[in-house]
Amino acid sequence: MIENTVLAGLLHNDDYMRRVIPFLTEEYFGDFSEKTLYNAITLYIQDYNGVPTKGALRIAIEEKSNLNDDQYKSIIDVLDGLEYDAKTDIEWLVDKTEKFCQDKAIYNAVRESILVLDGHHKDLDKGSIPDLLSKALGVSFDQSIGHDFLEDSDQRFDFYHTKEDKIAFDLDLFNQITKGGISRKSLSVALAGTGVGKTLFMTHCASANLMDGKNVLYITMEMAEEKISERIDANLLNTTIDSLQEIPREVYNKRLDRVKAKTTGKLIVKEFPTASAGSAHFRHLLNELKLKKNFIPDVVYIDYLNICTSARMKAGGNVNSYTLIKAIAEELRGLAVEFNVPVMTATQTTRTGYCLDPYTEVLSDNGKKLLKDVIIGDKLLSDVGYNTVKTVFPAQHKMTYKVRTKSGKTIYCSADHLFPTANGDETSISRGLSVGDSLIVK
Secondary structure (H helix, E strand, O other): OHHHHHHHHHHHOHHHHHHHHHHOOHHHOOOHHHHHHHHHHHHHHHHHOOOOOHHHHHHHHHOOOOOOHHHHHHHHHHHHOOOOOOOOOHHHHHHHHHHHHHHHHHHHHHHHHHHHHOOOOOOOOHHHHHHHHHHHHOOOOOOOOOOOOOOOHHHHHHHHOOOOOEEOOOOHHHHHHHOOOEEOOOEEEEEEOOOOOHHHHHHHHHHHHHHOOOOEEEEEOOOOHHHHHHHHHHHHHOOOHHHHOOOOHHHHHHHHHHHHHOOOOOEEEEEOOOOOOEHHHHHHHHHHHHHHHOOOOOEEEEEOHHHOEOOOOOOEOOEOHHHHHHHHHHHHHHHHHHHOOOEEEEEEOOHHHHOEOOOOEEEEOOEEEEHHHOOOOOEEEEEOEEEEOOOOOOOOOOOOEEEEOOOOOEEEEOOOOOEEEOOOOEEOOOOOOOOOOOEOOO
């Protein structure tokens, strides 16, 4: 049994012991006797910083007062049966131990998930199952303990002169700025105001990546899959969106066949509902694409950052917008590292500047005032307390809507103005705000 091989290695090989002991846990040993021996070995290592002898373990086990005769005999039998071949290749043994830990971690996670689903787990709920499985799948032996600046200079020099694998733009200026394109394991964010063309930019880049032979995943939460595909079609076929509706089917198919002949890449567009998906959903999508379509993207586009959700915190409540967006960005960066892929997204820079009518009344720490009279430094009441005004945007002409609450309050706003809701989310007219929704209004 691999458990006996691991325990024997801990007893007889100091090098093996020091390489694997940080990654082992008593949960990997299901048998009572093996688990007791493992705990006795780790206790000895902690106290004396070395491998114990069988004699030392025998004494430690004899001192345990909570063991009955049958348990004691079973433990001693396992101890006496631990044999180690000094000729065993240590690298082979470490690899087998790593696989043992991975298999046990997955087995334990699945078993615990079943208990959660059956309602027999007192500490966890169904929402914790993805985290249980994710941690189990992430078990590995990381042998690196840091970069030795003086001893590892050759490795560092090679790194300086290794050409980084990047996803290039088809825009020369962007390649100059980024030194060749966007890097793997990175999160790149396009910043622009409302209506400037963030989606236009990302669909253009996605089209260029496809023609460069790359596999592209485009995740949209603002527009339908068909609308995004329409923009990509217009890019690839070098035509306008309006013209696509006038092209005959035969002409369209021929032009698309010419596009297919020029690339070996694939492009998949996936739509999620607005403000209802985040890194956990995208992780599941990436795994599903790999499993079902053998599709591994070279670059991922997420349209866009502000309407993603966070896996760690919920919008509303005591979370301000900066903290929420920061959390989402960190999670997307983690996703890029996990799948070794560059992630490109976008964010709004001036959304809140043009949402409300200038004559809207707001509450400051000095009483009521009109929005047009607010200046930098004022402290205004929001759903998370008083916030200091950092920027004042100039007024713009936009379509205005009138929202009247049950209490009689009237709010004049744009379609994009975000209202915090009673369940902790945010909504707006463009997101489907309707009569009967409960809003937090102060």
